[in-house]
Amino acid sequence: MKNLNLLTALLLISPLVINASDLLIENGTIHIGDGSKAFVGDLYIKDGLIKSIGDLNVKAKNTIDAKGKIITPGFIAPMTAIGIVEIGALDVTRDDESDYLNMGFSIFRGFNPNSTLIPWNRSNGLTSVITLPQQTSMPLAGMGSYFILDGNMSISGKQDMVMLGKMGASSGSRSEDLDLLENLITLGKLAKTKNYEKVLESPLAEFFELHLQDIAALDKLANKKLPLIIETNRATDIKHLIDIKNKYDLNLILAGIEDAPLVLDELAKSKIPVIINPMDNIPNSFDELSSSLELASILNKAGITIMFDSARSHNYHLIRQGAGNAVAYGMNYEDAISGLSKNVADVFGIKNRGSLKKGNYADVVIWESDPLEPSSVPTYVFINGKQIDLTTRSSRLKDRYIKKLGKN
Amino acid sequence: MKINNKIFTLGALLFCITIEAAPFDSTYIAEPSATSLLKNANIYDGEGNEFIDYDLLIQDGKIKSIGPDLDSDIENVAIYDLSGMWVTPGIIDLHSHMGVYSAPGVKTSSDGNESTSPVTADVWAEHSVWTQDPQFSLALQGGITTFHVLPGSANLIGGRGTTFKNIQSNTIQGMKFPEAPHSLKMACGENPKRVYGSRKQAPSTRMGNIAGYRKAWIKAAKYRENMNSYESKSDEAKEIVSPPTRDLELDTLAGVLNGEILVQNHCYRAEEMAMMIDIAKEFGYKITAFHHAVEAYKIADLLADNNICGAMWADWWGFKHEAYDMVQENIAIIDQARNGTGCAVVHSDDAIGIQHLNQEAAKALAAGNRAGFDISKARAMKWITSNPAKAAGIEDTTGSLVEGKNADVVIWNKNPFSVYAIAQKVFIDGNLMFDRSQPSSKPVSDFDLGIIKPNKSRTQ
Incomplete structure (x- = not known):
């Protein structure tokens, strides 16, 4: 092979293994993740935590010179199937669907810390994710969990910390679906005072063949502020969901919202955070006719809290590319970084992660260049202050075949 | 091979005589x-x-x-x-379903797969295209000036693909790229065997797929021989025998054997691509490009030796088993095969991706250079311009x-x-x-x- 320098390649992809229990990262361009302007400075990691940050005068056991490199929090993807779907078209490798539960379905024990999606997305800058079930029941499906992508067999994260829902573009009437959503929340409210068995006797619960797990989930949703992500696009649905959020005091997050510019003021006033795919400008249903590449910018200027989703399965790290496109079309750069990190932690109540704040877990990524350029990859990834091996199944395949080139 | 080629050229000339001003020809005039x-x-x-x-x-x-x-x-x-x-x-996408899977993506616009029989060489994607698809304009705003619309991959042989200029017209003829050759969409692997196997119909296995292609080419070769034999008769002789009956399906396949229609072959796995190359040799046609080709890097030299392009994504993987072995260096490896004689194309197969082919090329380029190659941006630009132009048979008029x-x-x-x-x-x-x-x-x-x-x- 012409031009192939394996030694260079090895040097590039295998940074020295660092003992990160006492590590100073020096002279990097640091994005805290909280929307503040980046600065050149140092980050000191001690015993898995961010011990200090700024212009430091610290003697550490290990140092990394990050001059000219970018330092960000580990990114958090809020809508993935990481750990519960290995191969999309093979249902025997999927654990994202329930045969009998509705909103009470938990994917937590389906999570596979050995999934190949974990090293892949981690080596591309994701350090933790929210994993969601499939939307198999309308309008509320099951619950998602939060996972730290350390790949450890003892799973760390937060179990059943969000419920998934959907509104519109179905074969039934959205009017009925909105009605149903309210009735289900009301059923959840009942669970505050009545025991679950009693709630199960209601005609609605019987009609949907709900189980105890479903009632328990509705109880969390209606009475304990369980975050609820509803995927929806049409402007009228967004309006009605804002009303429902206010009426029942829900912890609501809206996803998709391609028609949001039509109800921008109401949405901004509602303070509802949103999850969008900034690259999806396809009017792919009659619910999303206002879709455009300017959506992120429009929402950002209205002061709405933004997080990111990407269109493709498996490559959830491409939320970075989405954020880059959002910036290209007018979103504030630092807000885009927050959308990949702190916003997710704040919205979903993930404590001590999502920003490079003193005392937070050291989920830190050092980038060779601008992380919003999809061509950029991390040089180092740390989770809980531990350096992550950036080897992936894909990099193993690449190494195997690159050696064979030109030999047959 | 040299002798064979001469025979084919002769055949092509003879065969052409039977085809008069073709229906659906481009009416585009700049x-x-x-x-x-x-x-x-x-x-x-x-x-x-x-x-x-x-x-x-x-x-x-x-x-x-x-x-x-x-x-x-x-x-x-x-x-x-x-x-x-x-x-x-202008950026060129070699693999688009715009117009045949229009937006909004509702069932009435799902016109990309004639999945009623494993061999539908008689259908042409252009006959499904909706001229008012709003995706064309979005692609134009992403720099796309030319795109090739293919039928889907449900069938072993899915039908003809067509190259379009990204201009507004109320007729398909008005959008068609003048004198661009048709392509033939073929598909390996999981899709055809899943679609037909689930109906307890052939093919239900990969070996069934291979048998299906070969049976089709045997029929096509016979048809072409009959057509050529009739055309080679004297006018007097033609008067006493009736001409062979035209068959739309075999017209298309014979067009491939004559070298007039370019084969665009959806194929993920290395061993399947190698077998498709053998089938092409068995029946004397050429494969222009393997599409998706997630495992192309495993046989990069074989593709370069056979002058076959790989039309690939930068990083899609895992949505099915045959897409599990993705490496982001795939495109760079194809480009660099056999001392840089390989032909790499970055394709979209996606109405969002088509608007950002430059970003996909950027990812593939960066991955390749991280792996130790030294590929310039100027060279990588070929992946979304002159290389797809070559693979669409329009490199003499556009692409650079x-x-x-x-x-x-x-x-x-x-x-x-x-x-x-x-x-x-x-x-x-x-x-x-x-x-x-x-x-x-x-x-x-x-x-x-x-x-x-x-x-x-x-x-x-």
Whole structure:
């Protein structure tokens, strides 16, 4: 092979293994993740935590010179199937669907810390994710969990910390679906005072063949502020969901919202955070006719809290590319970084992660260049202050075949 | 092989006689274009060159000249000062389903797979295309000037694909790229065997797939022989025998055997691609490109040796088993195979991806160079311009900024390998089809018109 320098390649992809229990990262361009302007400075990691940050005068056991490199929090993807779907078209490798539960379905024990999606997305800058079930029941499906992508067999994260829902573009009437959503929340409210068995006797619960797990989930949703992500696009649905959020005091997050510019003021006033795919400008249903590449910018200027989703399965790290496109079309750069990190932690109540704040877990990524350029990859990834091996199944395949080139 | 080729050429000539002015031929004629001089631009010419601070002259719809400090003393010339901006050929997507899977993606617009029989060489994707698909305009705004629309991959042999210019027309004929050859879509692997196997019908296995292709080619070879044998008769002899009955399916396959129709073969796995190459040799046709080709890197030299392009994604994987072995270096490895004689194409197969092929190329380039290759951006630009033009059989008229080619040109605000680069102006045949500084220049399809607000178009 012409031009192939394996030694260079090895040097590039295998940074020295660092003992990160006492590590100073020096002279990097640091994005805290909280929307503040980046600065050149140092980050000191001690015993898995961010011990200090700024212009430091610290003697550490290990140092990394990050001059000219970018330092960000580990990114958090809020809508993935990481750990519960290995191969999309093979249902025997999927654990994202329930045969009998509705909103009470938990994917937590389906999570596979050995999934190949974990090293892949981690080596591309994701350090933790929210994993969601499939939307198999309308309008509320099951619950998602939060996972730290350390790949450890003892799973760390937060179990059943969000419920998934959907509104519109179905074969039934959205009017009925909105009605149903309210009735289900009301059923959840009942669970505050009545025991679950009693709630199960209601005609609605019987009609949907709900189980105890479903009632328990509705109880969390209606009475304990369980975050609820509803995927929806049409402007009228967004309006009605804002009303429902206010009426029942829900912890609501809206996803998709391609028609949001039509109800921008109401949405901004509602303070509802949103999850969008900034690259999806396809009017792919009659619910999303206002879709455009300017959506992120429009929402950002209205002061709405933004997080990111990407269109493709498996490559959830491409939320970075989405954020880059959002910036290209007018979103504030630092807000885009927050959308990949702190916003997710704040919205979903993930404590001590999502920003490079003193005392937070050291989920830190050092980038060779601008992380919003999809061509950029991390040089180092740390989770809980531990350096992550950036080897992936894909990099193993690449190494195997690159050696064979030109030999047959 | 040499002797065979001669026979095929002869066959092709004879066969052509039977085909008169073909139905559905392109009726596209470029509008008269203004003379435009692009000054002080940074240029990737699509041939592998980078020119800094160069000029490009567009005249009569063609690239007239490219060089430093071109004479601007020309009558009626529109001069664009592009200091710091980038110019590339119009971007070409070799794998699109725009028009056959239009937006909105509702069931009435699902026209890409004639999945009623494993061999449907008789269907043509262009007969499904909806001229008002709003996705065309979005692709134009991403720099796409030409795209190849293929049938889907449900069938072993899915039908003909067609190359289009990204212009507005109310007829398919008006959009078709003049004189571009048709392609034949073939598909390996999981899709055909899943679709038909689930109906307890052949093929239900990969070996069933292979048998299916070979049976079809045996019929096609016989048909072609009958056609040629009839055509080679004297006029007197023709009067006493009736001509063979035309068969739409076999017309298409014979067109491939005659070298008039290019094979675009959906195929993920290495061993399947190698078998498809053997089938092509068995029946004497050529595979132009393997599409998706997630495992192309495992047989990169074989593809280069057989002059077959790989049309690939930068990073899609895992949605099915045959897409599990993705490496981001795939495109670079194909490009660099056999001392850089390989042919790599970055394709989209996606209405969002088609708008950002430059970003996909950027990912593939960066991955390749991280792996130790030394590939320039100028060379990587070929992956989305001249290489897809070659694989679509239109490289003589578009795909690079050389004198005499169609003036299909994109002006970018930044280096197009950056996520922040946005296409500013897009020319097709020298005509300014989209100008970002003039929002009213966005092509508006009939679908977009008055659909949210009666007095506005959808993207306003």
